[in-house]
Amino acid sequence: MTFDLFVLPFSIGLVYLLIVVVERFRHWYVMLPPAIKKELRHRILCRSTVNAIWEIIREGLLHKRLWQQNRLLGYMHMSFALGWFLLIVMGNLESRLYSQLHVNPPYYPIFLKFFVHDSHVLPFELTTIPGFFRFIMDFLLLFVLSGLVLALFKRSGSRWFGLHHTTKHNAVDRIALTSLWLIFPLRLLAESFTAGCFGGGGFLTNSLGRVLSAALPAEHLYYPFWWAYSFSLGVFFILLPYTRYMHIPAEIAYILLKHWGGPKITQTQSYYECGMQACSRCGVCLDYCQVACNGNSPSTAPAYFIRELRAGRAVKDITENCLLCGRCQDACPVGIGLVNLRLWARKQLTLQDRLLNCPAYPATAARTSVEVVWFAGCMTHLTPNTIKSVKQILQNSGIKYQWLDADGSICCGRPMLMTGREQEAMQLIESNRKAILDTGARILLTNCPICYKMFRDNYQLNIEIVHHADFILHLAKADKIKLPSLDQKLALHIPCELDRKSEAATALKTLVGRLKNNAQEIPMSELCCGGSLGSLGEYNSDTKQLCEAASKSITQDADVTTITACPLCKKTIDRHSKGPTKDIAEIVMETEK
Ligand code: SF4
Ligand code: SF4
Ligand code: SF4
Structure with missing residues (x-):
């Protein structure tokens, strides 16, 4: 027997999931600009693919970054991801022992213990191939169940995991979570009741089956449990694309885009959308976001910000409240570019009315061949003591310099970028860039870290960009001050x-x-x-x-x-x-x- 009606919920769910996921992947690919598509096709056959596969194993299955952050959380996620993945792989290999077909229907390995009882294999037998598979499959099931126990502890109190905050779920997420949590206990019970009735099973399912069948009518219970197991799988698969569990396929796509798309991929709509879906809502960022921890806006933290983005809800407040400090980004175990994601979301909102009062373009500087061009920044102009001190340092060190914004009239363009006015920002950047390069200086000295970051990330200047802390240290090392x-x-x-x-x-x-x-x-x-x-x-x-x-x-x-x-x-x-x-x-x- 290789078919029973109870496999239908699983099969329908799986087909639906595959259609939706393939469509999303196709959508992300189609939206890429032609140049990046070309780059992507070119890189598929390069070393990038090996690196991408290694990152998928390391972060998608083993959760290395999460382990480094929090061992308990790392183990919990790894046991689900790696354990389930290995159950599928080993289950497929095991099913080859009993199938005469070249290709098995997808449900066959999942429900193998319903179709094949193989009662002559002993529960602890490791020396035969079927015995080895029985053992390993039960071991993997136990591994996943250990993660489930941890997940239940985490729900009852995140402090067990050293976390001060945990994520709150909406109704659909809760249904998906419940169906996910039911999958493995139901599998255990279905396989155990079956082993209790017909024999077979490994060290776990066989032993539990004996105990259960001694106390309960296993012959009446095993079949409903296979239905329940199949049903929980089907529900989970159908809900997956609309819940945080979409992060499972999206993280793979995100890693592939990162490795195949080249440096410009990080500025594409596909990358942002995919990154948004790759968030597992693990909650690690909650403890790092000061606005969430010390301020009055807990939903500013990326876990909630992304949840709102995914739901397509108006997220103006939480999009604006973020300080763009990047602490969450440094901590995120999935490696999502969270600061750029926030800027991208701001671009989607109509924030033009919020534009800070940015000064005009600079006058073109005359070419003077100085060593240093100094750009203080408009904020530094509000702290005259800093200006005075930097000026004195430059004079004392005897360096030939030109002060580009001596009259305080230049903006680096960051406020425009932050409010989503990318085009105007690019015009301003181009104009500033020309003025800086026209000085012929070898070093661009800045005092405002915002300008420093802006020059490094957005200007593509082929001269050294130095913040004054670094500059002073170099002067001190060279005995100039x-x-x-x-x-x-x-x-x-x-x-x-x-x-x-x-x-x-x-x-x-x-x-x-x-x-x-x-x-x-x-x-x-x-x-x-x-x-x-x-x-x-x-x-x-x-x-x-x-x-x-x-x-x-x-x-x-x-x-x-x-x-x-x-x-x-x-x-x-x-x-x-x-x-x-x-x-x-x-x-x-x-x-x-
Ligand atoms: S943004 Fe990163 S750290 Fe925050 S919940 Fe999502 S995956 Fe976890
Ligand atoms: S970048 Fe924004 S969301 Fe991230 S930690 Fe800073 S304030 Fe919080
Ligand atoms: S980024 Fe620098 S120059 Fe631009 S507004 Fe801020 S302080 Fe002024």
Whole structure:
């Protein structure tokens, strides 16, 4: 016998799922620009494919990044993904032992124990091929069930997993979750009751089958349990494309696009849509998002932001409230480009009315062949002490420089990009780019981390882009300026826009370390100060809360000076912290007077 009516719910669900997933993949491919499609076809036969497959195994099945974040969570996700995948692979191999057909119908390996009882194989027999498969299939089922137990613990309290927050699901997600959770216990019971009636089964299903059949009418129960198992699979497959479980196929597509699409893929609609679907709603980002943890807008965290995006709901508030600090992106185990995704969502909204007051294009600079072109940025112009100190550093070091925005009239274009006005931003960028290159300088010096990031990511300048923290460190190493030795108590705030892993952030830490005349450790915060231009939301009380949380994490003493390297952080922290706040340039020059 190789067919029974109960296989229909599973089969219908599977066919439906395949149609929807193939259609989504086709849609993402069709939407790609022709140049990227060409690149994609070209890379399929290159090493990129090997790298992509390895990443799919590493992150989609083994969940390496998640393991590094949180072992318990990593094990839970791995047991579901790897365990289920191996059950399918091994089940298919096992079914070849009993089938005369060249190609088995897809349901046959899934419900093999209904069709084949093979009662002469002993439960713990490992020396024969059928015995080995019985053992391994039961072992894999146990592996998946161990993940299910952890998932139940996580639902009852995320603190078991060291998480402060866990994601909340909508009704459809809950139905899909319930059907997923039922699949494996129902499989266990269906196989156990069958083993109890007809023999067969491995160490787990055979033993449980004996116990169950001694207490219950197994001959009446085994068949309804196969129906229930098939039904839970069918429901899960039909709901999968409309729930967070779409992340299972989408993560594969996301990894393939990343490896096959070349550098420009990250700016395409397909990549954003696919990234949005690749979110597993694991909840890791919830604990990293300060707006969610310390502010009044928990749904700003990517887990909820993406849930709303997927549902196609108006997400204006939570799209705007994000600080674009990137902490969630660094933590996301799926590696989704969350900052760009937020910017893309902003582009979809009509935010033109929100445009910050951006100054005009610069006048074209005369070619002067200076060594350094200095772009202070409009925010730095609001902190005159920083301007004064940087100017003094440049003069003291004897470097030939040109100050491009001496009259404070240039914007780097970031506010336009953040509000979704990409075309205007590109015009501004092109105009600035020309003015910078016309100076003939070898180095572009910036003081605002926002400008620094903008120049690095969007300008494609073929000159060195240096933040002043890095610049000062280089001058000190070359003995062009002297660093002071300080006795006062210091704390360090790393501006989030400086990008925690950039050379500038590393230079800032090194520089501050060199300022101390003793080995005392300097408390450091990498939290966002809350004043980020990234947030377009109007929620000043949140800024206060975020800033206080960032300040508290390093110092609460009035006699501690907080050092930073961003005009915006300086102004925000200064307003909310007890002690003074100074830019690194000020500190360096203050003691030189
Ligand atoms: S965005 Fe990343 S970290 Fe956040 S829930 Fe989704 S997959 Fe998890
Ligand atoms: S970028 Fe920062 S503020 Fe925005 S969601 Fe991520 S962690 Fe939260
Ligand atoms: S990004 Fe820099 S130049 Fe542009 S508005 Fe902000 S501080 Fe001013």
